[in-house]
Every structure is written in structure tokens, then in C-alpha cells.
Amino acid sequence: MELLDNLALGFSTALLVQNVLYCFVGVLLGTAVGVLPGIGPTATVAMLLPITFNFEPVTALIMLAGIYYGAQYGGSTTAILINLPGESSAAVTALDGHEMARQGRAGAALAAAAIGSFIAGTVATVALAVAAPPLARVALQFGAADYFSLVLLGLIVSIALARGSALKALAMIALGVLLGTVGQDIYTGTPRFVFDQRELYGGIDFVSVAVGMFGVAEILRNLENEQTRTAVVSKVKNLWPTREDRRRIVGPILRGTGLGAALGVLPGGGHVLASFTSYAVEKRISKRQQEFGRGAIEGVAGPESANNAAAQTSFIPLLTLGLPAHPVMALMVGAFIVHGITPGPNVITDEPALFWGLIASMWIGNVLLVLLNLPLIGVWVRMLRIPYQVLFPMIILFAAIGTYSLGFNAYDVYAIVFFGILGYVLIKCGCEPAPLLLGFVLGPLLEENLRRALIISRGDASVFLTRPISAVLLALAVAALVVAALPTIRKRREIMFAEEE
Amino acid sequence: MRTTSRYRAAARMIAAIGVVSLVAACSGSGGAPGGGATGGAATGGYPDQNITFVVPFSAGGPTDTVTRMIAEPMAAKLGGKIVVQNVEGAGGTVGAGEVARAEPDGYTVLMHHIGMSTAPALYQNLGYKPLESFEMVGLVTEVPMTIVARKDFEPATLQDLVTYVKANANKVTLANAGIGAASHLCGLLFQTAAGVKLQEVPYEGTGPALTDLVGGQVDFMCDQTTNTSGQISAGEVKAYAVTTPERVKSLPDLPTTTEAGLPKLQVSVWHGLYVPKGTPQEVVQKLTEALKVALADQKVIDQMAKLGTAPVPAEDATPQAHRAKLEEQLGTWAKVIADAGVKAS
Numbered sequence: 001m002e003l004l005d006n007l008a009l010g011f012s013t014a015l016l017v018q019n020v021l022y023c024f025v026g027v028l029l030g031t032a033v034g035v036l037p038g039i040g041p042t043a044t045v046a047m048l049l050p051i052t053f054n055f056e057p058v059t060a061l062i063m064l065a066g067i068y069y070g071a072q073y074g075g076s077t078t079a080i081l082i083n084l085p086g087e088s089s090a091a092v093t094a095l096d097g098h099e100m101a102r103q104g105r106a107g108a109a110l111a112a113a114a115i116g117s118f119i120a121g122t123v124a125t126v127a128l129a130v131a132a133p134p135l136a137r138v139a140l141q142f143g144a145a146d147y148f149s150l151v152l153l154g155l156i157v158s159i160a161l162a163r164g165s166a167l168k169a170l171a172m173i174a175l176g177v178l179l180g181t182v183g184q185d186i187y188t189g190t191p192r193f194v195f196d197q198r199e200l201y202g203g204i205d206f207v208s209v210a211v212g213m214f215g216v217a218e219i220l221r222n223l224e225n226e227q228t229r230t231a232v233v234s235k236v237k238n239l240w241p242t243r244e245d246r247r248r249i250v251g252p253i254l255r256g257t258g259l260g261a262a263l264g265v266l267p268g269g270g271h272v273l274a275s276f277t278s279y280a281v282e283k284r285i286s287k288r289q290q291e292f293g294r295g296a297i298e299g300v301a302g303p304e305s306a307n308n309a310a311a312q313t314s315f316i317p318l319l320t321l322g323l324p325a326h327p328v329m330a331l332m333v334g335a336f337i338v339h340g341i342t343p344g345p346n347v348i349t350d351e352p353a354l355f356w357g358l359i360a361s362m363w364i365g366n367v368l369l370v371l372l373n374l375p376l377i378g379v380w381v382r383m384l385r386i387p388y389q390v391l392f393p394m395i396i397l398f399a400a401i402g403t404y405s406l407g408f409n410a411y412d413v414y415a416i417v418f419f420g421i422l423g424y425v426l427i428k429c430g431c432e433p434a435p436l437l438l439g440f441v442l443g444p445l446l447e448e449n450l451r452r453a454l455i456i457s458r459g460d461a462s463v464f465l466t467r468p469i470s471a472v473l474l475a476l477a478v479a480a481l482v483v484a485a486l487p488t489i490r491k492r493r494e495i496m497f498a499e500e501e
Numbered sequence: 502m503r504t505t506s507r508y509r510a511a512a513r514m515i516a517a518i519g520v521v522s523l524v525a526a527c528s529g530s531g532g533a534p535g536g537g538a539t540g541g542a543a544t545g546g547y548p549d550q551n552i553t554f555v556v557p558f559s560a561g562g563p564t565d566t567v568t569r570m571i572a573e574p575m576a577a578k579l580g581g582k583i584v585v586q587n588v589e590g591a592g593g594t595v596g597a598g599e600v601a602r603a604e605p606d607g608y609t610v611l612m613h614h615i616g617m618s619t620a621p622a623l624y625q626n627l628g629y630k631p632l633e634s635f636e637m638v639g640l641v642t643e644v645p646m647t648i649v650a651r652k653d654f655e656p657a658t659l660q661d662l663v664t665y666v667k668a669n670a671n672k673v674t675l676a677n678a679g680i681g682a683a684s685h686l687c688g689l690l691f692q693t694a695a696g697v698k699l700q701e702v703p704y705e706g707t708g709p710a711l712t713d714l715v716g717g718q719v720d721f722m723c724d725q726t727t728n729t730s731g732q733i734s735a736g737e738v739k740a741y742a743v744t745t746p747e748r749v750k751s752l753p754d755l756p757t758t759t760e761a762g763l764p765k766l767q768v769s770v771w772h773g774l775y776v777p778k779g780t781p782q783e784v785v786q787k788l789t790e791a792l793k794v795a796l797a798d799q800k801v802i803d804q805m806a807k808l809g810t811a812p813v814p815a816e817d818a819t820p821q822a823h824r825a826k827l828e829e830q831l832g833t834w835a836k837v838i839a840d841a842g843v844k845a846s
Contacts, residue, residue: 456719
């Protein structure tokens with residue numbers, strides 16, 4: 001068995017003392033930056049890159065990779081505890097995760113996230129080992145038109161994220177899309193909605209929007225009256241998932257893993273869709289739809305698994321083709337080059353110890369993360385006991401430091417104030433922040449790929465139907481719309497018939 | 502009582518997180534050794550505090566990597582500490598503007614690339630003038646660029662490519678990494694040199710553009726060796742030429758544009774160090790000396806070689822050579838960009 005030989009080589013490399021040590025350092029740092037709002041893996045990897053110049057190449061890459069997937073793990077913690085997501089995927093986790101924390105079930109939510117992430121990480125690592133090169137070839141078949149259709153499908157499916165008024169949800173998505181257009185248009189260079197502020201040319205950072213809309217708005221809402229404030233603090237029920245919880249998360253974890261692993265391979269933004277889509281799927285097929293948004297453990301387990309699986313499989317284009325799917329991957333390309341390895345299809349044959357060692361280290365890293373995170377749950381949950389008047393200034397302080405460190409841009413800090421107030425006003429109007437974030441993340445992807453597809457086809461819109469991948473995805477989108485509309489149509493017809501009789 | 506001690510434990514934990522976050526936020530200083538106050542009054546006192554190197558692009562990009570490479574030996578020579586800060590946005594004009602407005606005391610230094618010479622043509626109301634708002638410290642490196650195509654693209658040589666794109670101008674797509682990016686500029690220069698107008702397909706960064714090129718979704722592009730040499734040696738893309746007067750060591754078989762018959766296509770991503778106008782001459786001199794020492798450092802040479810580039814010769818790491826290069830480039834790009842009718846704001 002060639003695969004077994006390769007894995008043996010991989011584990012013999014990854015289990016070297018210094019490699020395990022730096023794998024641990026990586027996932028520990030990753031967890032830390034994931035927990036802290038704002039300071040993302042990209043900045044951390046960039047800062048540590050020069051330090052790794054003196055390492056063995058495989059050790060350096062193991063540590064840098066550990067930071068990346070460690071951060072995916074840690075990102076859910078603050079989202080669940082204090083409604084402060086640091087990444088788009090964690091924003092989905094915050095929906096039900098933080099509700100669970102408010103009900104005193106923070107421990108169960110954190111455990112579900114950790115267990116789901118571990119299973120997803122393991123499965124995705126196996127997928128990497130078994131099928132990385134062919135998967136990468138498939139991913140390369142995706143062109144702009146196909147990505148457009150994929151994002152459209154994701155957007156239609158994810159409308160399930162909203163609860164309550166459909167009109168308000170649509171308004172929020174539209175507002176999110178508009179906010180997503182701020183900045184310099186990548187096709188023409190024209191600045192949009194920047195009001196002559198050069199600092200806005202790069203657009204509004206997702207972290208600022210999420211931290212403001214979720215975290216700061218939540219603080220404002222909590223400060224409103226004494227009662228909600230103490231409600232967050234007082235009751236902490238069982239720390240671990242109950243038997244019922246464990247039964248409920250199996251399906252979501254497996255489905256989330258599959259979905260995330262598949263989407264993560266696509267370099268053009270698949271990993272962004274993973275957690276949104278997983279949440280939507282779980283909500284749609286659940287028998288307890290009314291619980292979603294009110295603390296459904298499926299809404300934590302599914303998206304977290306999807307997110308982690310996608311984080312692992314997004315290494316596939318990088319490792320097999322040398323093509324980065326994500327800013328962190330672009331930094332890893334830099335790390336390869338600095339160590340004298342040219343990233344590309346040759347790595348797998350020229351440097352088998354490095355390729356397989358890195359893959360094996362990912363599984364070891366996932367084990368380390370579980371060992372690191374499960375005992376920490378008790379510590380995190382205890383944090384909720386901190387008096388709120390002490391906790392909330394700290395949250396704001398860290399949020400401000402974190403967002404400033406994104407690009408040393410004061411506008412990122414102003415933005416959390418702006419979005420905090422906006423988020424508060426919207427909550428007061430009964431509008432949900434989640435659809436806004438959905439529009440903010442997917443809107444620009446949709447526009448970018450729509451316009452690129454049309455530029456490449458010279459304005460011929462038929463490409464969306466003549467390209468097979470795109471056509472299939474569009475057909476699925478139509479089907480999703482029909483399925484969503486059917487109950488309403490049927491109901492209306494029944495009323496009509498009732499009136500006729 | 503119990504709650505108090507718990508609260509203390511949790512508060513300590515939060516404080517610990519705070520320390521980690523501050524360290525993370527400030528560790529941009531990289532591995533620069535803290536030489537401390539070795540300067541003293543005898544050498545004019547510079548530097549007696551941390552020097553900030555502003556990189557107007559994202560952390561981890563080629564410009565950032567080059568900056569961090571030279572920061573360490575420069576700090577050692579100056580006997581101070583250098584902190585690298587990434588001030589991103591608007592094609593590097595945000596960071597450049599910030600340095601232009603900074604105190605001219607030598608503690609705020611800008612690392613900028615070819616974008617310094619293209620910004621006046623691309624952006625209105627820039628807020629600074631490249632030749633008048635800065636003192637030049639010296640050139641650092643010139644990264645060569647390569648013309649590459651999807652591997653099943655018909656033309657076999659650069660000559661063929663020119664003929665082919667002229668005949669199929671309405672079909673061919675030319676990718677780039679965004680308005681004002683080096684790949685965009687090189688693409689404009691190619692169109693000027695070949696005398697043809699092509700459909701450009703902008704991407705957000707080199708990664709996605711290269712992905713679509715390898716996937717065969719677009720026809721060809723021009724990008725830095727840093728980004729393309731892996732794909733070239735693996736045969737995932739077809740390479741036509743390198744845009745510098747000499748061949749690149751890591752790609753010995755690839756002809757130069759001059760050899761391949763398009764001598765007008767000369768472009769490299771040149772980098773230079775700047776300080777705000779009015780910085781004392783002796784401070785600029787010290788920085789220039791430190792730059793020269795860093796560029797002669799064997800470790801820097803080795804690391805740059807891995808990126809497919811090399812330090813500029815010592816005579817170019819001077820304010821005079823830097824100013825001459827900037828003047829020449831400002832003229833070149835003003836014309837190319839105006840002819841192409843590109844505007845970023």
C-alpha cells in the first residue's frame with residue numbers, strides 16, 4: 001500500500017520531537033489569536049514568518065499551518081461566550097452558540113464545537129492524504145461563471161439564516177451587499193462610497209462589521225437593564241453535552257464535515273460558504289426548526305465542523321499545485337519560497353517527507369487542539385461569572401486593539417463604533433444582523449464573479465447556462481427556490497379553494 | 502468569597518490574554534535585536550528610539566518580506582530597533598501619505614515599490630508628490646517579471662504571442678492582480694510594446710489570477726518571478742520571457758524580452774526606501790550606510806536569491822541613484838498610463 005508507506009513517512013516526520021513541539025506552539029498560538037477578536041491568523045502568520053526562517057522547512061510549515069487551523073478552532077470560543085465573532089464562519093456559530101451560553105449551556109456549545117471540529121479535521125486530513133491531487137484538478141475546472149452560480153446557490157440556501165420577517169431579512173441582505181461594495185472597484189479602480197477617505201479604499205473589514213454588529217451591539221443591549229445583565233452571568237448549567245445533545249450533534253457534524261471538505265477545496269471562496277451553507281442545511285432538515293436561533297446545538301456543531309473541514313481541505317490547492325486559496329495560504333507560499341522550496345505540483349514528488357509530514361501533522365494538531373480545548377472549557381465558562389461591569393470594558397478594549405492591529409488603520413476601530421450603534425438600532429427595529437453579514441460576505445463574491453465571467457465571455461450571458469458546472473448549480477438554485485416556495489404556494493391554493501367552495 | 506476568588510482567577514486569565522494580544526499586536530518588530538542606546542551624543546544621537554519602517558502593503562507580501570529581511574541587519578548597523586508596520590490601502594498611497602506627513606526625524610521610514618512612480622498618474626488628489634515630499638535613501642532590489650500563459654495556449658514564442666494576440670485581439674484575455682498592481686503595469690507595457698489593445702481581466706491579488714491561469718480560465722499574464730517560477734518549472738504554465746536585461750538564475754532557459762524580440766518591454770518591480778522631506782542629511786546618510794551594509798549581508802543575498810531576486814549593486818543603494826530611477830520611472834508610467842486611459846480615482 002503506497003498510501004500507508006506515505007503516511008508512515010509522514011508520521012515519522014511529524015512525530016519528531018521538534019515537530020510535535022512546534023505543532024503545539026502553532027495550535028496554541030492559533031487558539032490564542034482565534035479567541036482574541038480581530039487579531040486573525042493572517043497577521044499572526046505574517047509576524048512569525050521571519051522567525052521561522054531559521055527552522056527546518058517542514059517544522060516551519062507545520063507551525064504556520066497549526067496557527068491557521070488552530071485559529072479556526074479558537075474563533076468559536078468568543079463567538080459563543082460573548083457574541084464576538086472574529087471571522088465570518090464564527091459569526092454563524094454565534095447565532096445559536098451565544099444563545100446557548102445565555103441559557104447557561106456554554107459548556108455544551110463549546111464542547112460541541114470542539115468535538116465537531118476534531119471529527120471534521122480528522123476526516124478532512126484523510127481526504128487530503130487520499131485524494132488531494134485529483135481534487136485539486138477538479139477545483140481548477142471552476143471558472144468565474146461557476147463560482148457565480150455556486151455563490152448564488154449558497155445565498156439562496158442561506159436565506160434560512162434569517163428568522164422572522166422575510167422582508168426585514170431581505171432588507172438586511174441588501175444593506176449588507178451595499179456595505180460590501182464600499183471601497184475601490186477591482187475592475188475599474190473606481191472608488192465606491194468612500195467619501196474621499198483614502199482609508200476606505202480597501203473596503204470595510206469583515207472583522208469590524210462582525211465585532212460591531214454582534215459584540216458591541218450586544219453590549220449596548222445588555223447594558224440597557226440590570227436584568228439581562230445578570231441573566232448572562234448567573235446560571236451555568238452542566239458543563240458537558242448531555243446524552244440528548246450528543247445524539248443530536250452526530251448528524252450535523254457528519255454533514256458539516258462532508259459539506260465543508262468539499263467546499264474547502266475550491267480556491268475561489270469555497271471556505272467562506274461552508275459554515276453558512278451547513279447552518280442552512282441543518283435548519284432546513286431539522287425537526288426542531290423553531291429552536292434555531294434560540295440555542296439549537298445543531299446550529300453550532302454543523303457550521304463548526306464545516307468550517308474546520310474547509311480549513312483543512314483549503315490546503316489542497318496549495319500543497320498540490322502551489323496555488324493559495326486564502327491570504328494565509330499566500331503567506332505559506334512565501335514560507336515555502338524562503339526555505340528554498342518552490343511551491344507547485346513538484347512538491348509532492350520532490351519533497352515527500354515535507355508533504356506527508358505536513359499532512360500527518362495536521363491530524364496530530366487536531367488531537368492537540370482537542371486536548372488543549374476540552375479542559376479549557378471549564379475555564380472559559382467561568383469567565384461568564386466575571387461581573388459585567390468589569391467584563392464589557394475589557395471586551396471593548398480587546399476588540400479595539402484587535403481591529404486596529406488588522407492594518408494599523410484607525411478607520412477599522414471607528415467602524416466597530418459605527419456598526420455597534422447600527423447593530424443596536426437594528427435589533428431595536430427587529431432586524432437580525434446575520435442576514436446583513438451574509439450579504440456583506442457573499443455580495444462582493446457574487447459581483448466579482450458575475451462581472452469576471454461576463455468580461456471573459458465578452459458580455460455573453462449564456463456562459464452561465466452553457467458551462468456544465470454552472471448550469472447544474474443554477475438548476476439546484478432554482479430547485480431550492482421552488483422547494484422553499486412550495487409550502488406557501490400550497491397554502492395559498494388551499495385558501496383559494498376554500499374560498500371557491 | 503468563592504465568587505471573588507473565581508473572579509480574580511478569571512480576571513488574571515483575561516489579563517494574560519491581554520498580554521498575548523499586545524505582544525501579538527506589537528511583535529511586528531520581527532527579530533530585530535534590541536541594540537539599545539549605543540548611538541550616544543557623539544554620533545548625533547540617531548537613533549535613540551525605535552525606527553518604524555512603514556510597508557504600505559499587506560503583511561507577508563513580497564514587499565513586506567523584503568522589508569523584514571533587510572530590517573534586521575539595518576537595525577544592527579544603526580544600533581537601534583526597527584519596527585515594521587503594515588499600513589495598507591489604495592495601492593500603497595495610504596501608507597506613503599502617512600510617511601509624507603510624518604515628522605522628518607528619520608524615525609519613520611517608508612519602503613515602497615514601483616507604485617511610487619505610478620500613483621501620480623493613477624490617483625487624483627494624492628496628497629503628496631513623490632519627488633518633493635520625500636528624501637530618497639536608496640534602491641533595495643529589482644524583482645524581475647515573467648510573461649506566462651496557460652499551458653495549452655497556442656503561441657510558442659514571444660514573437661508568436663505578439664502575432665497571435667494581434668490577430669485575435671477580440672478573443673484573448675490578459676489577467677492581472679488588480680488596478681495598479683505590478684502585473685497590471687506590465688500588461689499595459691506589453692500592450693504598448695506589441696501595439697495592441699486587449700481585454701484585461703483583473704483579479705484581487707496574484708493568487709486568484711494565477712489559479713485561473715493554471716486552470717485555463719484566462720489566456721496569459723505578466724507577473725513577478727516570485728509568484729510564477731514554481732508554476733513555470735513544474736510546467737503548469739507556459740513561459741515566454743523575463744522582462745529584465747539579464748536572465749534569471751532560477752530560470753536559466755527563459756530568454757529575456759530583448760533576446761525574444763520585444764526589447765521595449767522592460768520592467769521590474771523596483772523597491773526603495775524613503776524618509777519624509779526635511780529629514781537631516783546626516784540621518785539620511787546613516788540610513789543609506791545601513792542599507793548598504795544590509796544589502797551586502799550574505800544572509801540577505803541568500804534569502805533574496807530564494808525569492809528570485811538580488812540586492813541592487815552598491816552604487817544604486819544611494820539617494821542619487823534612487824532619485825534618478827524615480828524620475829525616469831515617473832515619466833515612463835505617466836505616459837503609459839495616460840495612453841491606456843486608466844484612472845484609479
